[in-house]
Amino acid sequence: MSARISNNLRSAKAVAAALSDSEDERLSENSNDGSVFLVSNDEDSEIEKVKGEDVITEYEDDDEFDLETEPASKQRRLNKGADRQSCRGSRSSGNPNFSTNTKNDDMDVETPVEAFRVLFDDAILDKIIIHTNEEIERVMCLLISKEHQCQSIHKKIDKEELCAYLGLCFYSAYFKENESCVKDMWDDVFGRGIYRATLSGKRFEFLNRVLRFDDKNTRSERRATDKLAPIREIWDIFIQNCTNNFEPANNCTIDEQHKPEIIMSYNCYKGATDTFGEKSHEFSTARRTARWPLRFFYNMLDQSAVNARVAYNLNADNPRLSRKKFLKKLAFGLVEPHLRRRLGIATIRASIKKIIRKLLEIDEHVPAVVSVIKENTRSKCHLCDSNAVGRTRMKCPNCLRRMCDDHRTAICVECSAAN
Incomplete structure (x- = not known):
């Protein structure tokens, strides 16, 4: 002390x-x-x-x-807290010194996704896709060299799937499940359908492992002069996007880095810094990882969600959203295109498609299951070889042609709806 x-x-x-x-x-x-x-x-x-x-x-x-004595010190601390709260109250009541504006007058975002993409633009996503696919190629070459078979979870990522991955990260923040294990999050009984409908659990884990943000071949050279080399490229773009689109007020504190001449008024103006940090950590996308660049990336997502909500609410035509509602709409907006794409994939399970239809609010029409027609007389199956001697009484309910036991099958109601 x-x-x-x-x-x-x-x-x-x-x-x-x-x-x-x-x-x-x-x-x-x-x-x-x-x-x-x-x-x-x-x-x-x-x-x-x-x-x-x-x-x-x-x-x-x-x-x-x-x-002074302890009672006097306690009272003084209470008074100081009241003064700080007064400063925060004046900011929330519309004090122009704490107002935030956008530099670009044309930045009238209409959806949470549009606000997010102002900060996480195509330049950032493209770099992540390029370097992540480079890492996926290295993993696939390693599997082939060890005579292991590459599976569907090892395929390369595109922009639509990357946005869906980011959407699941925001969903984990919304539900405050960012520290839960993937097995529990994707559980058929206790997990949430939005996770299973968007990506498989194994694919999500694989993307967590291979997500990269720079060229691994030149990293050691760049790291000699820049300790932030593994994530420097997208970090600089992100900061540039923030500075290009937001204009700070006259009285601001940048992450508690203040000069001596304003230290006396720092306690009054530092509330925004505390509030920003609190909002970033209240709904966090950060998952447990031993890779610090990935943890840094999660922090960028948290910051972008806070700033994107500011940009969205600055548009007077948009309904004002709370932090939690904004995060929910942002997450769904990012995963929705990928959900619609998966709905058209024939190999996706019918139970998953049922969840997707419910999420997309698509009416599910379940056709009536028609039983096979049983005739009184026996006849040859139209699918059997001409030399076959077997006869059958069963008819297909669709084409009304004879079918034997070897050429007919039964499907459940869900599969019938999917087909």
């Missing part, structure tokens, strides 16, 4: 020095009125207060410099 107090004291001295217009106003141990702090060289020693109050007047609201 003493070491922390000493560090804060040195910061306070620097602030006082920066704010002073003359050398006489600077904080020093040889002050004329004797109002000083004496700090011992021993880091475990306590700060000793000498007569006079002028020097510490500006810092009497700081808990680190409060040397």
